Every structure is written in C-alpha cells, then in structure tokens.
Amino acid sequence: MSYETLMMKLGFPESVYLRKILEYLMDEEAAKVAAALPGSPEEVAEKLGMDVSRVKEILEDLFFKGVVFPKDFQNRNYYRFARDLIQLHDATLASKHMKDPEFAKLWKEFGEKEAHAKMGQLLAIADFKVWRVVPAYRAIKDLPDVLPQENIVEMIKAQDKIAVVPCSCRNVTHLAGDGCSHTNETSLWHCIQFGRGAEYVVARGSGKEITVEEALEIIEKAEEDGLIHTWPNTGKIVDKRVTVNCNCCEDCCEFFLSAKYGNVPIESMLEKSRYVAYVDEDLCIACGVCEERCQFNAIAVDDVARVDEEKCFGCGACVVGCEQEAMKMKAVRPPEHIPT
Structure with missing residues (x-):
C-alpha cells in the first residue's frame, strides 16, 4: 500500500504512469519509509519497527534523489515527502546528475497521458495565478517608470544566495524527446x-x-535565445516563497504543456507583465523574426508586423530579436497589476 499512499498524496491515486516513476525512484522498503513521513528517522523507525540506521540510510538516499525534503538541509533530522507533483518533478529531474533517458521517458509519458491535462485544468480554475511573466531587461531598460519588481536585473541583484540547476522540463525534452528548439540546456543551465x-x-x-x-x-x-522570464506572482522581490526564476519556452515548459494538453488558455494560469509590444511601422521590414520568436502567437507579419495585444504577454522576446528596433514595448497596466 505504500506506493498507493504516495500516489494519493500526489493527486494521482490510480495512475499506472506515476506508479512506474515511483518504482523507478524507490523499492518497496524505501516507499514504506517515504509513506510514513513526515517525521524524524527515529519516529519513522519506531512507527515501522525498523532499525534507525537503516531508515537514515534510506532517507539520505531519497534526499539525494529528490524524493524527500529535510527541514534542515545540513543536519537532515526531520523529513517530509514531496508536497506535490511539481516539486517531485522538479527535484528528481532538475539535476546535473539526471542523464537517464528511461526515467525522462517515464515523466514524458505521464505528462502527455495524464499529468499535463489535469494540472492545466486545475491551474485554470484557481482563484490566483501563482506565476507571472517578467519582461526581458533589454526590452524595457530604457523605458520610464520601470518597477523594481519587473526589472529582472534588479531582482537578481537583490538575492542573497543564488544557484543554478538544469531545467527539469528541458531535461525531459532533451533526454526523451526531440530537444528544445530555442536553447541548449546542456551547454548552459x-x-x-x-x-x-x-x-x-x-x-x-x-x-x-x-x-x-x-x-x-x-x-x-x-533573452538572446528568446526565452521567457517567469517569477512567482508577487511584488516582493526577496521572500521565502521566491526560490526560483524560470526561463521558459513553449517546447518544454510545464505552463505551455499544461495549457496545451488541458485545452485551456495559457493566460488562465500565467499572468502577463504590465507591458505589450507594438510596432514602429516606419522601421519594420517585415522580416518575420518577431513572429518566429513570439511564443504566444501574438504576432503576424504581412506588409509589416502586427501585434495582437490580447494575446501579447509582454515578455519582450520580439523586441530583443528585432535588429531594426521596430519592435518596442509600452506599459498598459498599472503598478497594482503586480500583487503586493
């Protein structure tokens, strides 16, 4: 019953695909330990009638695999299981050690057959969009009244401790699919x-x-590759909930895939920036680069490029890629658009 307990905690109690992922990550003994969490190794050992040293050994292994999470990363004396499917996905896949195509294929199959659709539908009906687009710095750096909480350079500079890992989503695409058409995660995380x-x-x-x-x-x-900066949907730049800056693309990103497989508009789960792109028609040569770089299908080119403001997320990818400087940005939403 241990695998079933963990599957229920993750919201997919009947999934044969998730079962395969959990079986890849841990045997029945380890699954029994994970299902007994939260608790200290001593508490879990007493609960299961196991040797404490064996429980510690299992929990340590599951920690490095990205399955369980200690309160204190150094002492590791109290653990919990992954709080949700996204955390399990990211922790097990966003690692420099993740190089197994078979494990990536398990996640790809689970996503395409079950997880993406369910996550998309759940996020679409949520009362609050938990993630937002941050405009490319090069697209807005010369504009007036840019807020600190939408200036990605200032947002990065404000952080005390910074690290980088390979993108979990692109690890799946790289190992189990055709790879990302926008960037190369193996050369730069x-x-x-x-x-x-x-x-x-x-x-x-x-x-x-x-x-x-x-x-x-x-x-x-x-920004050069046309990736989209995303950030937790809060105006607080430094916050215990702000633990990651993603740089997304339609090929790989969970937001795009959840919208696609859930058959829901991406704007129902991802908040736009305060900006939209527009075209200086006197400078536009209709080269089509902006249309190619737009990942929201907001640009069409005939005699000149034209922006559909309703579809535009204000990411600035088109602006960064326009050598003629015909693509520009303007603020169309008030500062209160970013929740405080």
Whole structure:
C-alpha cells in the first residue's frame, strides 16, 4: 500500500504512469519509509519497527534523489515527502546528475497521458495565478517608470544566495524527446535558484552556487535565445516563497504543456507583465523574426508586423530579436497589476 499512499498524496491515486516513476525512484522498503513521513528517522523507525540506521540510510538516499525534503538541509533530522507533483518533478529531474533517458521517458509519458491535462485544468480554475511573466531587461531598460519588481536585473541583484540547476522540463525534452528548439540546456543551465531553493540544490549537489554576475550572464543569454522570464506572482522581490526564476519556452515548459494538453488558455494560469509590444511601422521590414520568436502567437507579419495585444504577454522576446528596433514595448497596466 505504500506506493498507493504516495500516489494519493500526489493527486494521482490510480495512475499506472506515476506508479512506474515511483518504482523507478524507490523499492518497496524505501516507499514504506517515504509513506510514513513526515517525521524524524527515529519516529519513522519506531512507527515501522525498523532499525534507525537503516531508515537514515534510506532517507539520505531519497534526499539525494529528490524524493524527500529535510527541514534542515545540513543536519537532515526531520523529513517530509514531496508536497506535490511539481516539486517531485522538479527535484528528481532538475539535476546535473539526471542523464537517464528511461526515467525522462517515464515523466514524458505521464505528462502527455495524464499529468499535463489535469494540472492545466486545475491551474485554470484557481482563484490566483501563482506565476507571472517578467519582461526581458533589454526590452524595457530604457523605458520610464520601470518597477523594481519587473526589472529582472534588479531582482537578481537583490538575492542573497543564488544557484543554478538544469531545467527539469528541458531535461525531459532533451533526454526523451526531440530537444528544445530555442536553447541548449546542456551547454548552459537556465533554472536559477534563490534563498532556500539555492541552499537545497547546493546541499544535494544537483546544481551549483553562482555569483550575481554569472546569474546575469544566464539572463542575458536567455533573452538572446528568446526565452521567457517567469517569477512567482508577487511584488516582493526577496521572500521565502521566491526560490526560483524560470526561463521558459513553449517546447518544454510545464505552463505551455499544461495549457496545451488541458485545452485551456495559457493566460488562465500565467499572468502577463504590465507591458505589450507594438510596432514602429516606419522601421519594420517585415522580416518575420518577431513572429518566429513570439511564443504566444501574438504576432503576424504581412506588409509589416502586427501585434495582437490580447494575446501579447509582454515578455519582450520580439523586441530583443528585432535588429531594426521596430519592435518596442509600452506599459498598459498599472503598478497594482503586480500583487503586493
């Protein structure tokens, strides 16, 4: 019953696909320990009638696999199981050690057959969008009245501890699919961690600590590749809930895939920035680069490029890619659009 208990906690009690993932990560003994959490190794050992040293050994192994999470990453004397499917997905896949195509294929199959659709539908009916788009720095850096909480450079600089790991979503695409058409995760990792998130990946050895300057280099390259900065939907730049900056794409990102398989609009789960793109028609040569770079299908090109403001998320990818500087950004939403 241990696997079933864990599957129920993750919201997919009948899934044969999730069962295969859990069986890959742990045998029946380890699953029994994980299902007995939360608790200390001593509490779990007493509950299950097991030797404490054996329980500690199992929990340590599951910690490095990304299955269980200690309160204290250094002492590791109290654990809990992954709080939800997203945390299990990211922790087990967003690692420099994750190089197994078979494990990636398990997640890909689970996502396409079950998880993406369910997550998309659940996020679409939520009362609050938990994630938002942050505009590309190069697209707004010269505009007036840019807020600190939408200036990705200032947001990065405000963090005390920063680390980076390979993107969990792109690890799946790279190992189990055709790869990402926008960027190469094997040459540069794009999932930037902050605060407790950074402490976690450093302690687990799944990523590496980096400097502010190194993080800003990642941001610059992400913008060149047309990736979309995303951030927790809060105006607080430094907050215990702000543990990651994702740099997303339609090929791989959970938001895009959940919207696709759940048959729901992506704007129902991902908040737009305060900006939209527009075209200086005198400068536009209708080259089509902006249309290619737009991941929200908001741009069409005939004699000139034209932006559908209803579809535009204000990510700035088109602006960064326009050599003629014909694509520009303007603020169309008030500061209160970003919740405080």
